[in-house]
Amino acid sequence: MREQLQKRLEQRLKQYVSHNRSMLDDSEAIEMKKESCARRGAEIVRAKAEGKITDEKKGNASSEVYYSVHLKYLIKQKNAFFLEEGIEHRKAEFYKGILVGDEEIALFGLEQDPDSGIGEIEGDSEERAQKAKQIMYRYDRLKAVQYAERWWNDYNPAYKKFDVDCTNYISQCLHAGGAPMRGYPQRANGWWMMNSNWSFSWTVANSMRWYLPSSKNGLRAKEVASASQLKLGDVICYDFQGDGRFDHTTIVTAKDANGMPLVNAHTHNSRNRYWAYEDSTAYTPRIKYKFLSIVDDQ
Structure with missing residues (x-):
């Protein structure tokens, strides 16, 4: 049969x-x-x-x-x-x-950590950032992209796998590029996964969207105005419904002939997909994007 x-x-x-x-x-x-x-x-x-x-x-x-x-x-x-x-x-x-x-089978949806309430984190407060020991690092974009290519349609057994896995996958790519974990064991603080536990910013798209541009220490990013300004290893966050809650994350792994980003992602596993997701069943005319360029100390 x-x-x-x-x-x-x-x-x-x-x-x-x-x-x-x-x-x-x-x-x-x-x-x-x-x-x-x-x-x-x-x-x-x-x-x-x-x-x-x-x-x-x-x-x-x-x-x-x-x-x-x-x-x-x-x-x-x-x-x-x-x-x-x-x-x-x-x-x-x-x-x-x-x-x-x-x-x-529609798999796109808000990544909601079962213990996270609304699943949102707004990065570091200025007071906490001042008290934290500054973590210096260099982001290796090539290694981040190599990891993204290796695992785009597979799951690294060293990490926990989620049904809605897009942000977990992006976090792994960033960590492979040298971004340091910090904040353990406070789930609403920092960015980390260890000992069968993880921060909201590691696994929840809406949390990563807030964390990256507001972090003052370790892994952090600056928001740029357009997709054309992104480099390999940078991150795009997607709010398909345009309601302010971001529910998908991708990583830039290549550029097309016009110099626009091609991205890899999990959940609907994809490789070299055009960044705008206009061909996605999750796409709506209300979609909003956040273009986040990773910064480091070199």
Whole structure:
């Protein structure tokens, strides 16, 4: 039965690519990607999708199949080519062996630490910063990007994994670049993960958004006006609903032919994705961004 389901899913994946349309209820996905590319003078010249079943729930006559799709887009912009990759998590429904439904599982949402209340931290107060011992460090952007590339579609066993994992992944990238942890064991202070515990700023998007530009010691960032000012290893925070609560975080890992950021992310694992997320199902016209450039002591 599993082999039959896998074959049916593979047939749908071929349709996904060859007809430039998604599966059943998600037919606008590739069109959104094409429109996003067109706005920056780029085009998709080749696309590939590979599916893998991750779980099954069987009933008498019906069954639900959960699977992941690894999407690859070869994008041409001017005389440059970029390989964008992404992972979709989907659920297919079968009735008596016939595919009757297929939809993407929405994973975007506010990263809410179960013990954090509203999950927000506003960095250091001036008084606390003055009392804290100054931590000197140099941010190695290359190492941060190398880590982001190594783990974009995998999970480092040295760290705890979360269902909504985007900020945890970005924190790991920043730490790989030399950003020092500090503040343990106060969860509302500093930026850290150790001993099966972590600060809100390490794992919650809205907390990181507040922490980075307000920190006066150790890891810190300055807000810049536009995405074009960001360098490799810098961070973008996303408020999809425009309601003031930021719910996604990415790291800049490359630049396109126009010098604009391409980013890596977790949750909807992605690599070399255009920074604006206009092709995301989470995108709304009310979206707000924060562009944060990491600063260090050298």
